[in-house]
Every structure is written in C-alpha cells, then in structure tokens.
Amino acid sequence: MTKKVTKAGSISRRRLLTTASAGAALAVSPFRINLLQAEEAPIKIGFPVPLTGPYGAEAQDQVRAGQLAVAQFNDAGGLNGRKAELVVRDDKLNPGEAATRTLELVEKERVNFVVGSLSAAVQLAINNVTKERGVIFNSISQSDAINEAADFSKYTFHEALNPHMTSGAVGRYAFAKFGKKVAFLTADYAYGHEMVRGFLEVGKEFNIENLGDIRHPLGTTDFSTLLPRLQALKPDILCISNFGRDQQIALKQATDFGIKKSIQIIAPLLSHASRVAAGPQAFEGVVGGCSFYWGIEDKFASTKAFNDAFRKMYDGKLPTDYGALGYGGVRTVLEAVKGAGSVETDKVVAAQESLKYDYYKGPQYYRKCDHQSVQSVLVIKSKSKDMKNESDVFEVLSTEEPNEKYLRTCEALGHKS
Known part of the structure; x- marks a missing residue:
C-alpha cells in the first residue's frame, strides 16, 4: 500500500477549501458589515430648533447657515471622503418636545453630534438628553x-x-451714557431672568438705581397695561429683556406710547430677524447687543468669506446673527472632527477644546472649564436711514473684544480648579 506524503508547508485541497470558506464567512460577517457601514455612513449632526413658534424666523436662519457649514465640509472632501448630513427637527420652543426630538435623533437617527436650540430652558432639556x-x-x-x-x-x-x-457689554455702554435710573420689562423665564441678573451685576460698577422689574409671560401680545406703569417710574433707561415676537410687539407699543421721547430703550439682545419683521419705526434708536452682524466684513476676512458663501448659496441674501451661530455651531464640530481624524466622541471633545478659530466673526476659543466660546460682543443701534441694502439695519456702536474677564469665573460656576 502506497502512502501519500504531503510536503511540509503545503496545504491540502480540503484544508484550502475550509480556510477559504472561513475567510468568506469572516468577510460577510455581521461585525464586518457593520464596521464598513459605520465607516461609510454620513456623519450625522442632529439639529433641534424651534421652526414653529415666536422664534421661527431666527430658527430658519440657523438651519440655512448650518446647512452651509455642512456643504463646505462636504465640498472639501469631508472626513477622508465621508460626508456630513444635517438632521433637522422642530423642538417647538418646548423643553419636553425638545427632549423627545433629541432622544429620537440620538436613538433612532443615530446622530453623531447635536447642535442647536434657541431658548435657555430648551437647551438645558437637550443637554440633559x-x-x-x-x-x-x-x-x-x-x-x-x-x-x-x-x-x-x-x-x-x-x-x-x-x-x-451680553448684558455686561450692553450695560457698560448704556449706563455710562444714558443715566443711572433703570426700569425693566422682563420675559418671565430663564432668558429674561438671566439678562436682568447680568444688568444688575454690571450696574453695581455704575451705581445704577433699579426702579422696578415688571415681568410678563412668553407670548404676550398686549403690553398696554405694563408700559404706562414703567413710564410712570420716570427712568433714564428702560431695559426690555425679551426676544422674538415679544420684543417686536413691546417695542411697537412703546413707540406708540411715546416712551422714546424721554427714555432711552435698551435690550440685551437685538435680533436681525425681529428688526426686519417689525420695521424701522419700532426699533428706531434702540440700543442692544448681538454676537454677529454681517457689516463687520470690512474688519474681518472671515466675515467677508462667510457672507460671500451665504450669498452664493441663498440667492444674494446675507446671514443674520442667529444664522451665524448656526454656522459656527456646526462648523466648529466638523472642524474638530477633521482635527481628530475621527468621529469618536472623546477625540472630538479634545480637538474641539483645543480649537483657536476665526470662522465668521474674528478670533474665538472655548474656555476649558465650561466650554464657553470666548468671543466679541457687538453693541449695536437700530437705524432707518443711510442703509446700504435691506439688511443694513444696525449700526455697530462699539465692540467688546474677547476676554475671559467678562465671563463669570469658573469657581463662580461651580467648577473645581
């Protein structure tokens, strides 16, 4: 009987077939498929904002500019060819709805990151999720x-x-110029409360006198019983700390009551969308703050580049303040993804913490202890004449440059040093 001998190092046909079968099984295993799918799937950014409700105009601007940031990332090749996608949801300016939509984005849509919100209370609900x-x-x-x-x-x-x-920058400008007697009309939720707290804090430096704070619910449509009470206090300054339609209506009615004839009206935050919606008369002479105004393109190349890209994408329109925030919020995350070379959360956190950036308004960076973007604050005044175009609605009165001294300290926020 002849015995077949297999040479050392050779592989029998049966073993070769077995090995090939195993390799094929490995190649199509669920683990391998899931890994490939994860590498090829778009980088999803969840974007919950109040598309419906009193802040809808600002939210639409946020979406448009966020989409621009995504388009620029994709046009530049994405993350080694992997593209990004903006997944928009309407939070309806409601914390409960925002939490539900964010949970849906995270667990159903499997978003990698979340950017968005347009309310102090709503963003806390999103953040909890x-x-x-x-x-x-x-x-x-x-x-x-x-x-x-x-x-x-x-x-x-x-x-x-x-x-x-915001209130600090506006307060430092206004209290030095318009007087010390101050009255407040305040939206009765976190945004209004925090703005008034900021005004009172900076007011200590100027020895302001707080004549009274009258509060109103979000969504108020008639201020006719509140404004005469404030007018009767005879303040030098009336600070209207509300936003969106509330601010538009309050300023229209304040104008109708003749309050501007003897009292300087200030607002911590003036929205481009609100100013356009309400018209020049309601906002005439009102002083406030904002994070961005397209008109600073003469000062910053990044603003000019952002404006030009927005014009090109949206038929010549110019970006607004809240639009710029949508752009900055999405772009910083995507730039951190590129810096990390990954969508892995801890790597992106580290990359975003280290960003020193100028994407749309001048230099910015995130403070390490609380991830607050340290940036400029513009003090602006509404105008109605000598306008370069339909978007030229504000005059920049002053700029408070980026400086951590204008932030609450890390210790005051409860962070351990």
Whole structure:
C-alpha cells in the first residue's frame, strides 16, 4: 500500500477549501458589515430648533447657515471622503418636545453630534438628553445655566454668547451714557431672568438705581397695561429683556406710547430677524447687543468669506446673527472632527477644546472649564436711514473684544480648579 506524503508547508485541497470558506464567512460577517457601514455612513449632526413658534424666523436662519457649514465640509472632501448630513427637527420652543426630538435623533437617527436650540430652558432639556448618552452638544442659544457645573458635562459646548456676557457689554455702554435710573420689562423665564441678573451685576460698577422689574409671560401680545406703569417710574433707561415676537410687539407699543421721547430703550439682545419683521419705526434708536452682524466684513476676512458663501448659496441674501451661530455651531464640530481624524466622541471633545478659530466673526476659543466660546460682543443701534441694502439695519456702536474677564469665573460656576 502506497502512502501519500504531503510536503511540509503545503496545504491540502480540503484544508484550502475550509480556510477559504472561513475567510468568506469572516468577510460577510455581521461585525464586518457593520464596521464598513459605520465607516461609510454620513456623519450625522442632529439639529433641534424651534421652526414653529415666536422664534421661527431666527430658527430658519440657523438651519440655512448650518446647512452651509455642512456643504463646505462636504465640498472639501469631508472626513477622508465621508460626508456630513444635517438632521433637522422642530423642538417647538418646548423643553419636553425638545427632549423627545433629541432622544429620537440620538436613538433612532443615530446622530453623531447635536447642535442647536434657541431658548435657555430648551437647551438645558437637550443637554440633559445628550450628556446622559455621551453625545456632544454644541448650544447656539444664550444661557448662563448651561455653563454651570450642575448642568455642564464634558460633552457640553456653548458657541453662543451667554446673558452675563451680553448684558455686561450692553450695560457698560448704556449706563455710562444714558443715566443711572433703570426700569425693566422682563420675559418671565430663564432668558429674561438671566439678562436682568447680568444688568444688575454690571450696574453695581455704575451705581445704577433699579426702579422696578415688571415681568410678563412668553407670548404676550398686549403690553398696554405694563408700559404706562414703567413710564410712570420716570427712568433714564428702560431695559426690555425679551426676544422674538415679544420684543417686536413691546417695542411697537412703546413707540406708540411715546416712551422714546424721554427714555432711552435698551435690550440685551437685538435680533436681525425681529428688526426686519417689525420695521424701522419700532426699533428706531434702540440700543442692544448681538454676537454677529454681517457689516463687520470690512474688519474681518472671515466675515467677508462667510457672507460671500451665504450669498452664493441663498440667492444674494446675507446671514443674520442667529444664522451665524448656526454656522459656527456646526462648523466648529466638523472642524474638530477633521482635527481628530475621527468621529469618536472623546477625540472630538479634545480637538474641539483645543480649537483657536476665526470662522465668521474674528478670533474665538472655548474656555476649558465650561466650554464657553470666548468671543466679541457687538453693541449695536437700530437705524432707518443711510442703509446700504435691506439688511443694513444696525449700526455697530462699539465692540467688546474677547476676554475671559467678562465671563463669570469658573469657581463662580461651580467648577473645581
């Protein structure tokens, strides 16, 4: 009987077939398929904003500019060819709805990151969902609380100004020029409360006298019983701390009551969309703050580049203040993705923390302890003449340059040094 001998190092046909079969099985295994799908799937950015409700115009601007940031990322090749996608949801300016939509974005849509919000209370609801699930959230709405240790997490970033910064800049300008007797008309929720707190804090430097604070619910349509009470206090300054349609209606009625004849009206935040919607008369002479105005393109090349890209994408329109925040909020996350070379959360957090950037308004960076974007604050006044175009609605009176001294300290926010 002859015995077949297999040479050392050779592979029998049966073993070769077995090995090939195993390799084929490995190649099509669920793990391998899922890995490939994850690498090829778009980078999803959830974007919950109040498309319906009193802040709808500002929210639409946020979406448009966020889409521009995504388009630029994709046109530049994405992350090694992997493109990004903006997944928009309507939070209806309601914290409960925002939490539900954010949960849907995270668990159903499997978004990699979340950017958005346009309310102090709503962004806290979004942040609660994202931080519990280890998802980066970059807020593009004003809030003091989101920077505080009780609400903050390492996944929380804040691209927007906060009320302390905004009211501080406006207060330093107004209290030095218009007088010390101040009365307040305040939206009775977190945004209004935090703005007034900021005004009173900076007011200590100027020895202002607080004549009274009359509060109103969000969505008020008639201020006719409140404004005469404030007028009777005879303030030098009336500070109207509300936003959106509330601000438009309050300023229209204040104009009708003749309040501007003897009292300087200021607002912590003036919205481009609100000014356009209400018209020049209602906002005439009102002084306030904002994070961005397209007109600073003469000062910053980044503003000019942003304006030009927005014009090209949207038929010659110019970006607004809240639009710019949508752009900055999305772009900083995508730039961090490129810097990290990955969508892995911890790597992107580290990359975003280290950003020193100038994408649309001059230099910015995120403070390490609370991820607040340190940036300029513009003090502006509404105008109605000598306008270069239909978007030329504000005059920049002064600029408070980026400086951590204008922020609440990390210790005051509850962060350990």
